[in-house]
Amino acid sequence: MARSIIIVLDSVGIGEMPDAENYGDLGSHTLGNIARQRGGLNLPFLQKLGLGNIDLIPGVPASHNPEGCFGRMAERSLGKDTTSGHWEIAGVILERALPTFPDGFPNLFIERYELAIGREVIGNEVASGTEIIQRLGEEHVRTGKPIVYTSADSVFQVAAHEEVIPLPELMRICQIARDMLTDELQVGRVIARPFLGKAGQFYRTTNRHDLALEPPQKTLLEYVQERGLEVCAVGKIRDIYAGRGITDFVTTKGNMEGVDKTLEYMTKVKSGLIMTNLVDFDMLYGHRNDVEGYARALEAFDARLPELFAALRPEDMLIITADHGCDPTLSGTDHTREYVPLLVYGSALKKGVDLGVRSTFADLGATVAEYLEAEPMVKGKSFYASISRRVIE
Structure with missing residues (x-):
């Protein structure tokens, strides 16, 4: 026992x-x-x-x-x-070590990813999650383009306003990323980072989801x-x-x-x-x-x-x-x-x-x-x- x-x-x-x-x-x-x-x-x-x-x-x-x-x-x-x-x-x-991307993900991969999800993305940089939604959140809400970013860790993160890209759709595009990130791009985690709020007051919700290798x-x-x-x-x-x-x-x-x-x-x-x-x-x-x-x-x-x-x-x-x-x-x-x-x-x-x-x-x-x-x-x-x-x- x-x-x-x-x-x-x-x-x-x-x-x-x-x-x-x-x-x-x-x-x-x-x-x-x-x-x-x-x-x-x-x-x-x-x-x-x-x-x-x-x-x-x-x-x-x-x-x-x-x-x-x-x-x-x-x-x-x-x-x-x-x-x-x-x-x-x-x-x-x-x-x-699991791969990291201090200069963002390769442009060729991002282009393939955009075709796969049917949307353009913004960001593709190393950033703090709380900072990047304040900086790019308004553009995201206006255009519907998800925010892609990474950090010093082996992660591919996708941030989206829950009222712009509903949670099921955010999970779908994160799963596509997980499936595409192979070989030298095989990060440890793809992370869905939903947020809410309005310009200047965006905040991350607790509906985060990790898709791990x-x-x-x-x-x-x-x-x-x-x-x-x-x-x-x-x-x-x-x-x-x-x-x-x-x-x-x-x-x-x-x-x-x-x-x-x-x-x-x-x-x-x-x-x-x-x-x-x-x-x-x-x-x-x-x-x-x-x-x-x-x-x-x-x-x-x-x-x-x-x-x-x-x-x-x-x-x-x-x-x-x-x-x-x-x-x-x-x-x-x-x-x-x-x-x-x-x-x-x-x-x-x-x-x-x-x-x-x-x-x-x-x-x-x-x-x-x-x-x-x-x-x-x-x-x-x-x-x-x-x-x-x-x-x-």
């Missing part, structure tokens, strides 16, 4: 990796820099788990008796993308499903893994709903895996350089941890981690190449074990696979033996 609950705090990095300079991310430390600029973070329950034992975070001192096991993980895959980060957690390590190898989710266990996805997890290995899913419209839906699954899932992505840290605050908003979102999540603790069963393993960084204190608005925190908690597990620096996110997936008695993962080294009371005793 064992269960593992993985909560991915999207973009909550914990310090630059050794190769951060290659990505233009020297000095990045999402948690530490937010805390320093803000004058401290109030995260008492994450502190109890051992967050402050991983690295120096103002306001989150190291605990003398951490309730959880703690460490941090390095990304072995090239890049700093949501897709690659989540895939590596689940045991897929990319030897080649299928993982190239079998993931943790599939290993667990093949074991005959439930695999429940909360937030954009289903999109990231292209639905593979998932037995049930629910979409969410924010971090707090993500916690709510996780708790709902915890009341009814008997055994298996619950995996949650909390996207607000990244989408609403990291990419917008909103330090205070990011800090408040962290504190809001921390305040919900007692509910998650109370919902845990004796044989549960709760894991809190991230997929990359997105330091809002830096001048750019892109993801940052950072370590991610690793916090593991459960009444059947030891307390206070320092898990050190894991050489790959895949160690997490390997550990969960062993814990749930699934087929051993190909990539990653399980640390279950070091945290299980049953192994020693």
Whole structure:
């Protein structure tokens, strides 16, 4: 009846990796820099788990008796993308980074895409999603031309006003893009970015949808499903893994709903895996350089941890981690190449074990696979033996 609950705090990095300079991310430390600029973070329950034992975070001192096991993980895959980060957690390590397009997509592709969808497009540039709809939104409303843009991540994004291009049509033209983006253009995600409002007051809605590239190898989710266990996805997890290995899913419209839906699954899932992505840290605050908003979102999540603790069963393993960084204190608005925190908690597990620096996110997936008695993962080294009371005793 064992269960593992993985909560991915999207973009909550914990310090630059050794190769951060290659990505233009020297000095990045999402948690530490937010805390320093803000004058401290109030995260008492994450502190109890051992967050402050991983690295120096103002306001989150190291605990003398951490309730959880703690460490941090390095990304072995090239890049700093949501897709690659989540895939590596689940045991897929990319030897080649997913393609990015700092000068926009090739003109020849855009021309082919326009013919395929029956519309001209505007944009085709690297841009912030909130900024580009303010700048090009009025032209889009007037002409009906969808806004195409990308970022430092491996994404093809299509923004459209819901009253100009209805959601079903937006999803159709995004699916066409997904089908056309192959070979050297094979981005990790095609993202539908609907918005509403009027000139000068456009705002993105929560009807976003990601069309992800299928993982190239079998993931943790599939290993667990093949074991005959439930695999429940909360937030954009289903999109990231292209639905593979998932037995049930629910979409969410924010971090707090993500916690709510996780708790709902915890009341009814008997055994298996619950995996949650909390996207607000990244989408609403990291990419917008909103330090205070990011800090408040962290504190809001921390305040919900007692509910998650109370919902845990004796044989549960709760894991809190991230997929990359997105330091809002830096001048750019892109993801940052950072370590991610690793916090593991459960009444059947030891307390206070320092898990050190894991050489790959895949160690997490390997550990969960062993814990749930699934087929051993190909990539990653399980640390279950070091945290299980049953192994020693």
